[in-house]
Amino acid sequence: MxxxxxxxxxxxxxxxxxxxxxxxxxxxxxxxxxxxxxxxxxxxxxxxxxxxxxxxxxxxxxxxxxxxxxxxxxxxxxxxxxxxxxxxxxxxxxxxxxxxxxxxxxxxxxxxxxxxxxxxxxxxxxxxxxxxxxxxxxxxxxxxxxxxxxxxxxxSAEAPAEDPTAPPSPRDEIGAIAMSIEGDPDFGEYLSNECVTCHQPSGRADGIPSIVGWPKVDFVRALFEYKTNVRSHEVMRMVTRNLGNDEIAALAAYFGSLSPQ
Amino acid sequence: MTKMTRRTFGLLSGAATFSLALPTYLRAQDRPKVVVIGGGAGGATAARYIAKDSEGAVDVTLIEANPQYTTCFFSNLYLGGFRSFQSITHSYDVLASNFGISVVTGMADAIDREAREVVMADGSRVPYDRLVVSPGIDLIWDSVPGYSEEAAEIMPHSWKAGPQTRLLKEKLDAIENGQQIVMVAPPNPYRCPPGPYERVSMFAHILSSKGYTDAKIVVLDPKSKFSKQALFQEGWEKHYPGMVEWYGPDVHGGIKGVDPSTGSVETDFDTFKGDLVNVIPAQKAGEIAQKAGLANDTGFCPIDPESMRSTMDENIFVLGDACIAGDMPKSAFSANSQAKVAAMNVRGDLTESKVFPARYANTCWSLIATDDGVKVGAQYAPTEEKIASTTSFISQTGEDSALRKATYEESLGWYAGITSDIFGRQG
CATH class of the missing domain: 1.10.760.10 (Cytochrome c-like domain)
Incomplete structure (x- = not known):
């Protein structure tokens, strides 16, 4: 199971x-x-x-x-x-x-x-x-x-939040430092070269997840969960091993700024 | 990122034409020229990234012999009936229309390093400020005595995708129960380390799906071990029991040669007859790299691990299967990864854009049977002497079928991702 x-x-x-x-x-x-x-x-x-x-x-x-x-x-x-x-x-x-x-x-x-x-x-x-x-x-x-x-x-009969687009506030958890950093999207674009061999910047998901337009909190948390093996995936574990707080914040900023096509 | 449309590109080239009428001293704003030889995973990626990231500041020309490109990666899945030939064939139209790259269909015959010009087979010359050489591999025909370009029409290699791939598929589909396929595997180093064994799996898949329990596949290997060996051998036993026989040099004693007229492969131990013989000979960097003096005595091209710059010529970068990339295997993923490092350095040279430290990665997926995918991958960093592996993983034997299915589906996603990264997003 x-x-x-x-x-x-x-x-x-x-x-x-x-x-x-x-x-x-x-x-x-x-x-x-x-x-x-x-x-x-x-x-x-x-x-x-x-x-x-x-x-x-x-x-x-x-x-x-x-x-x-x-x-x-x-x-x-x-x-x-x-x-x-x-x-x-x-x-x-x-x-x-x-x-x-x-x-x-x-x-x-x-x-x-x-x-x-x-x-x-x-x-x-x-x-x-x-x-x-x-x-x-x-x-x-x-x-x-x-x-x-x-x-x-x-x-779904319930009413959504007053502003459903407001980002959730980061919690004290893994990745908290990266979440507090203002990521540099240009650095993120450079780093993204490594990601876009599999994850399409257009946002298409043909068997590998779309990662564009994610809220920062979710993006940062996901990468840290791969890093710490809370999420098990060998490729992502390997990729995230070489990413520090600045890199992860930069990637979150860059992919978060993309709009799906 | 603003994409250059056909229209804005037209405007730019209109401006360039206009500038020709100006006095020479006013032409200083002529864009620096990058020429890329080879439109595969390395070359097309490099061309696209240089054009995309320089936002029109660099004039990029891509020289490729074929008007369309059939990927070697996933060509085994075509052999196994999992993909159509069309689905592994890609056009250069998007690179031309959306990125303003001049795509030249033709054969680059030589590089005049002194004049910084590529000499085309028709004698025309294409000048460059920086040159990216990504010609892939050439086959060393006589590494298997008796084998030749002509023999490949009877005993296909299919190690360059295209007509050879179709030929092998025809021959594979014509195999009948009770017949035998023989593969001569290549020595190291070669393009796509797990490729021959994924191909064996696809052969076996076709035969076993037809119920050919008496058909056999013999692999004669000059190597004593191979990529993902435990995973492939486990898979062959599980899905195709008794069908695949793999012999290393300690069994066959050495491959003496092939005879296309009899369909046989002679080894020290015995002569093996195949109704289909697939010969994958030894390999070297593509001819043009050899002719230009970019290769060393290994037959491949040494590069600077920090930048992919040729150690033979600072104006030239060599990518992909043709280069000596240290611990990185010769794969499309590697070439694509190297291309991005080279593209960044080319732009750094020509437009003074920022150059970050090189990062390299590779993952190779292989399909063993329907929904049974495995993978191996690593990350790499430049050191003084080579591109060195820093961390790696491999699928495990005994994994459950759900994980293997997910791995296969992931490989489909990767194919969609990397081909749009190489050729631009189609449609």
Missing amino acids: RQAGRALTLAAGIAAMALTAGAAAAAGNLAARNPAASDLAPSDPITSDPVTGDPAAGEKVFKECRSCHQVGAGARNGIGPHLDKLFGRQAGSLEGFAYSLSLRRKGSQGLVWNEETLDIYLSKPQAYVPGTRMSFRGMPDEQARHDLIAYLREA
Whole structure:
């Protein structure tokens, strides 16, 4: 299981992370409210044998998502957009979040998030929206998808933070020094030469995660987690071994300044 | 970064034409000229980075013999049926249109180091202030007695991607159950250390997916060990039990030669007959580097580990498979990494832009079977005498299938990433 989890996160580029403060609070609120599931059961237009989602099971599935996505009361944008008021939202439409051009295009062509569209998207994001920045290979397990969607249906009923684009304040943790440094984006651009052999500066994720437009906190934390092997990935561990605080801050500044195409 | 569009480039060249009408003393603003020989992972990356980062201040010309480039990396996946030929073939259009690089399709025949000019096969001359030489490898045909350029039509090497790759694929697809493939592996140093063994894996994948349990693959190797050996041998036993036989020199005693007319390979121990024989001979730096006196007696080109500058000529940089890069393997990833260091130094020479300390990296992914990918990688730093490995890793034997699948999928991401880093983002 540990291995399988690791493999998945390798592709997704998101190793198991500590809960962000917002998501932790959201999860607590949810447990307290627990609205009637019957109102929220998703219909299944795709198969003739409808699968009903279990929100409690879906909350566990969401663990794979929450290093990038927040949902529930006070959710904010992180590596991915917050998921409050998701159902009925036009794809790629949140202000202040740097979506890929492909997702914005899909949205302007009429893609709206609901049970059906999420079900197709989550099964293989890159197939449904080629060029999406979401570094997630997909969830082939139909039951897991339905559980997740049922959970999102509940959790996303909350209102997001007043300013969902405000960066989360850095906490006292690994990488605190790098987070406090104002990174030099020009130095970061030079250092990025090493990254862009695999990570595309356009923001495309074709099997290697997109790293453009991330909040500084997430970027710095991710690199330190590779450095300290909290996230296991040999290439990233090797790359980060030679990066100090100034380098990491510079890379965060440079990649944070890029807009996905 | 402002990208130079075709239009702004046109404006610039319009201005250049205009300046020709001015008195000589006013032409001092003519842009410094960089010429790059070879449009592969090293050369095309160098050209793109010099053009991109100098934002038009440097005039970049890329000379490449072929109008399109088929990558050697991932060509094994084409042999194994995992990629189309089209998907490993790339155009230079984006380098020309988005980066203002003059792409010259033609063969560079010689370098006049004194005059600082590249002499083309048609006799024309291309002047340079700095020259980047990235010609890749040439094959040493007679390193395997009986082998030759003509013999390669019967016994393909396919160690330069293109028509040879297609030829090998045709021959591979024609193999029937009960037949035998023989590979003559190359001696060190050569392009893509795990490449021959990934290729063996792709041969085996094709044969076993057709249910050819009686087909055999024999590898005759002049080396007593090879890259990722434990991983490949474990994978061959697991996915293709009994199909692959690898013999080092302590078994075959030495490769005596090949006979294309009989499809046989003679060794000290025995003569091996193959219905398909894949001969990968010894290698040296591309011909033009030899002719220009940039190589030493190893057949490859010594460079300064800090900058990739040729130790033979300070106006020339040598990259990729043609250079002696210390601990770095000859790979596309290495060439791409070296190209960025060279590009930075070329710009430093010509535009006085800042030159940071060199950083080098490499990772090589190999596919053993469907969804069974492995990798090896390292980081490098320049020392007095060479580019030295500072830290490294390798996939482990016994890894579970989910990790191997993720490693394979990562390699697909790497291919998409590096090819857009080399050729510019297509479409």
